[in-house]
Amino acid sequence: MRVIIQNDYENLSLWAARYIANRIRAFEPNANRPFVLGLPTGSSPLGTYAELIRLNREGYVSFANVVTFNMDEYVGLARDHEQSYYTFMWKNFFNHIDIKAENVHILDGTAKDLEEECRSYEDAIAAFGGIELFLGGIGADGHLAFNEPFSSLSSRTRIKSLTYDTKVMNSRFFDHDMSKVPSQALTVGVKTVSDSREVIILVNGHNKARALQATIEGGVSQSWTCSALQLHPKALIVCDEAACGELKVDTYKYFKDIEGDNLSVAAMLK
Numbered sequence: 001m002r003v004i005i006q007n008d009y010e011n012l013s014l015w016a017a018r019y020i021a022n023r024i025r026a027f028e029p030n031a032n033r034p035f036v037l038g039l040p041t042g043s044s045p046l047g048t049y050a051e052l053i054r055l056n057r058e059g060y061v062s063f064a065n066v067v068t069f070n071m072d073e074y075v076g077l078a079r080d081h082e083q084s085y086y087t088f089m090w091k092n093f094f095n096h097i098d099i100k101a102e103n104v105h106i107l108d109g110t111a112k113d114l115e116e117e118c119r120s121y122e123d124a125i126a127a128f129g130g131i132e133l134f135l136g137g138i139g140a141d142g143h144l145a146f147n148e149p150f151s152s153l154s155s156r157t158r159i160k161s162l163t164y165d166t167k168v169m170n171s172r173f174f175d176h177d178m179s180k181v182p183s184q185a186l187t188v189g190v191k192t193v194s195d196s197r198e199v200i201i202l203v204n205g206h207n208k209a210r211a212l213q214a215t216i217e218g219g220v221s222q223s224w225t226c227s228a229l230q231l232h233p234k235a236l237i238v239c240d241e242a243a244c245g246e247l248k249v250d251t252y253k254y255f256k257d258i259e260g261d262n263l264s265v266a267a268m269l270k
């Protein structure tokens with residue numbers, strides 16, 4: 001596992017966006033061989049999306065041959081609901097880049113047969129040859145996508161009930177009214193994420209410090225689903241100083257030292 005520690009959220013976002021842009025450029029995707037990118041919602045990726053939009057507008061990276069799969073979606077929210085993840089993604093990212101609408105995949109939380117919706121999502125990922133790079137965030141309880149604590153580490157896309165804590169956290173988007181927060185979501189599984197050839201997780205802020213500690217230093221455990229990344233051959237954590245509060249000094253120093261030359265945000269633009 002690599003851990004990139006940036007001073008603040010701004011630099012974390014620039015570094016992550018430039019890394020992703022460079023990966024897409026190096027892949028040289030075309031219509032027959034698209035770059036398959038997994039994407040999250042939430043506040044963590046907003047800065048990364050903003051920089052990717054800027055890089056796209058400047059002509060540094062194109063999404064014309066990028067295929068995306070989003071991590072999750074609330075059950076029961078229509079796509080045009082202002083808090084659906086569908087709305088979030090178009091508003092904050094897809095509307096501003098040169099991606100083709102037919103290349104965007106987002107689970108439909110209003111599908112008649114939700115189990116079939118999940119199965120066909122996994123089939124669609126497989127049909128594209130799997131995901132090249134999955135970008136994600138984590139919840140304060142370490143959830144990856146909506147894989148809440150004690151989700152199976154070999155889980156696939158399925159329906160999950162949200163924990164009380166997650167509903168409280170997400171109620172900020174629903175007028176702070178818990179009763180408006182959907183109780184269930186469709187989510188890719190831990191295994192769906194970890195089957196990707198590369199995983200990048202953004203972790204910022206003090207409230208994620210325990211989750212970051214569990215991801216890097218704790219044992220692999222279903223109680224912190226993010227810890228499954230320890231078994232991944234190419235997992236990359238991009239975090240800010242604030243999120244490092246629970247790491248051992250030695251751990252912190254190790255990653256700062258070993259990644260020293262790689263931390264420059266400016267040097268990421270080729």
Ligand SMILES: N[C@@H]1[C@@H](O)[C@H](O)[C@@H](COP(=O)(O)O)O[C@@H]1O
Pocket residue numbers: 040041042043044045071072136137138139140143144145146166170
């Ligand atoms: N399902 C999403 C996750 O994919 C996200 O990583 C997490 C953290 O959100 P934020 O980035 O806003 O802290 O919350 C949500 O519940």
